[in-house]
Structure formats: structure tokens, C-alpha cells
Amino acid sequence: MPAREAPVPVIGQFSSDPLDALLRPPIDETDEEKAYRLAQESEAKRISQAIDDGIRQERLQRKKAKVVRLLLLGQSESGKSTTLRQFQRIYTPSAFREERILWRSVIQLNLVRSIRIILDAIQDVRRHELQPTSDDEYDDDYPDQRVCLPPHLEALCMQLLPLRHVESLLIAKLVPPNEDEATHLGLHHDGSHSHRQHEIFVRPGMSWKGTMRRYGRPNSIGTVGQETQDESQAVIHECAMEMMALWEDRTVKEILKKRKIRLEESPGFYLNDLERITSPHYLPSEDDVLKARLKTVGVSEYRFQMESGTESGTEWRIIDVGGSRSQRQTWIPFFDDAIIFLAPISGFDQTLVEDRSVNRLEDSVLLWKAICSNKLLAKVDLVLFLNKCDILASKLKSGIRLAKYVRSFGERPNDAETAEKYFRSKFNAIHREHSPIPRKFYGFCTSVTDTTTTMGILASVRDMVVREHLRASRLL
Secondary structure, three states: OOOOOOOOOOOOOOOOOOOHHOOOOOOOOHHHHHHHHHHHHHHHHHHHHHHHHHHHHHHHHHOOOOOOEEEEEEEOOHHHHHHHHHHHHHHHHHHHHHHHHHHHHHHHHHHHHHHHHHHHHHHEEEEEOOOOOOHHHHOOOOOOOOOOOOHHHHHHHOOOOOOHHHHHHHHHHOOOOOOOOOOOOOOOOOOOOOOOOOOOOOOHHHHHHHHHHHHOOOOOOOOOOOOOHHHHHHHHHHHHHHHHHHOOHHHHHHHHHHOOOOOHHHHOHHHHHHHHHHHOOOOOOOOHHHHHOEEEEEEEEEEEOOOOOOOOOOEEEEEEEOOOOHHHHHOOOHHHOEEEEEEHHHHOOOOOOOOOEEEEEHHHHHHHHHHHOOHHHHOOOEEEEEEEEHHHHHHHHOOOHHHHOOOHHOOOOHHHHHHHHHHHHHHHHHHHHOOOOOOOOOEEOOOOOOHHHHHHHHHHHHHHHHHHHHHHOOOO
């Protein structure tokens, strides 16, 4: 077919669009060509319309999708990671159960490091820290003189030396080799928190669970061969009797008490379960996973969907941020639908790891006041967890006087119920006085490692957040 000449513009039909001439049908177009062209244009229009409809439907679905966002805030070791795991355990139970085996190395490291804290503490023991066996064995003139350990403790220290190698193996599993992180603990005489100064950590992008899988661990608890021993568990099993003897020793207990090293109050404490955890075929329980301590730095967003209940299919996005003072500037961009603030009220007699001059309870109060008074958060729902009430009760029952550290507590009865009520009223007063606009106070006394009570609390928080989320979306 001979080439057609470009159509000659007709007077009065001039268009300023430079593509108009190219898109205009040729003037000598036949009926067959016109029919073909119109069919092609119709098909192109249909495809374009289908794409537009798909985009509109996708946007509509995104608007209708239930996405609930929560931000977990609180100082380091306040219980943020445990709260997150409780959400996962309650609302995504299948996924939580399948990942239990991946936590075994973390729990092993927690156990080994507890033993290391004890060993480091008794390696530098002073005369006044040892219980005298008779009146003439104790010399009051030299209470700070270094003394030798009793022979049975010296023997235990030697028998537990292989745990140093186990510690290195476990750190190598969890921490990439390029991380400049301490692999040994150092215990000093300036307080009970020094053992946390060299705590290992993981970053959000490190995917330590993926690392565990690459070490040959199974993805599911139903996988055949999941009970295969690894070197770490084998050594821990061999040292089981020695670890039990060390932890139950009266002299060791006395030294720890005088050093104010309260391992029972720390996350990642498993020394009361040594027989079970040192078993060659140990599989972590759900409670074990909840108690595990693995420090996170930076900001992590965890997404999961409800597996059951009326909110089945709802996507939850929970943001967990580092709690130490050096990481708090990372909190600002992540305020969203609601904030769960965790204040560990059991820390009334403790100081921050990163600043020994700051009381832990005072730090929580100041941080709560700053959040309540922030004008950018005026319309954000704040949920307060007065956490670690079980440890608070244990401390008060042991005879520690709350009024000694919190003078405004006065002459009130030194029991957990009175203390919880007191703290709740104080935090409520700060919330009421410092909020830019009036808002409802949601306050709970919690022990987030206790699943039974925490389940009801998290259900209440879930309902509150979902209700406010729907109201903000004008669906209520």
C-alpha cells in the first residue's frame, strides 16, 4: 500500500495540541480501516478502565482494611519486648509456637550469663562478705581484705570454666562478627547493675531468627529431628549439677545479697529451672520465651494479623523502640494511634544502667510527664502499664520500705496493694494536669510475664484501640 500523505489541516480546525495531527484519523481512511481502528480504541479504553477500576478498588480496600498501630514506650528493661511477645502469643498463637525453638540459644545465653555474674562476683570476695564459721575467724580490723573462697567454691569455679566457651559460641550465633560488642561480663563494686554494661544486643535488620535457622534449627516444632543436641546444650547439660550447686550455695547467696545483686528480679532469669533447662532435649516453653532477655536497639516494626476472634484478619503494627536514654530521640517520628507506656514501679530502689545518678522510678515519672504534656500527642490515646507488680510485691514482702525511697508515700502500709494504688493515683494526676486537652486515663497494674492477667488487660487495650481507630475513621 502506497504511503499516505499527511492530512492537510482544514481552516477552522486548527488545534494547539502538537499530538492532535498524529492522532487524527487519516482523511482517506477506508471503512475497514475505520472499523479496525475503532475496535482497537475500544479495547484500549476497556483495558484502561479496568486498570483504573482496579486502582480504585485497591484504594478502597486499603481504606476499609483494619490496621491498628501501637507504639511501645518505656525505659530499658521496662517490659516492652515481653508485652510484644504477649500480643503475639495471644493473638498469633500458631506462629508463636513455631518460633519457640529459635529462642533456645537466647535462653541458653541468659542462663550462662547469670552463672557468669555469680562467678565474677565471688572471684573478688572480701572478708566481710563471707559468713564466719566461728567467732574467732572474723577480723573486724580488715573487713575489706580479699580472702580465698572456700575449697568447694574454688572447685565449682574451675568446673564451670567451659561455660566461657559456650558463651562465645552463643554470641557468635546471635551477633554478626562485624558488631563491636562485648563478649565477656565485668562485675564491679559500684552496684548491682554493672553486669548489664556489656549486654549483647541485636539490631532490627539483623534478623537473628533467620540466623538461627541457618544454623540448622527447624522452622517448626513439629519438624522431625528438632531435638538434635548442639554443642552448647551438651556442655550446659554436663555442667548442670555444678550450676545447681553454685546457685543453691549459702555462701554465694550471702555474697550476692551483700552486693545487692538480685538476679531474680532481672529478665532472663532461669536459675530456678536449671534441671529442666539443662536437659539434653530442652525445648523452650511459651513462658520461657516470654522471660527471655534479648536487648534490641533502634526501631523495629512488627506486623501480624489476628488469627482468631472477632478481629480475625486485622493487621496489627506494633513499634518497639530502644528504651535507653541514648535511643529516645528515635521515638518522636513513630507516635501513632495509641501508645502503651510501661513504667516498672519495682525499680523504686534502683538506678538506670546508663546513668547511675538517676533513679529508675524518677526517670519513668519524668518521661511520662514529658509524653503527657507533648502538644503533638494531645489526641493520642495513652495507655499506662505500671509493670513488674510481682517484683514490687516480693520486695515489699521481704521488708524493703517503699517510704525510704519515695518519701511522699509516708506512713501508708508497706504492702503491694497500697503501693499500686498510690502509684496509679500519682501517674493519673500527672496525666490529668499535664495533658494539653482532657482525655481518658487508661492505667493498669501489670506483670506482663503473667499470661493469665495480661491476657485480659491486652484484650481491654485491643478493644479500646480498635474502637478509637474506628471512631477516627468515622466508622463509628
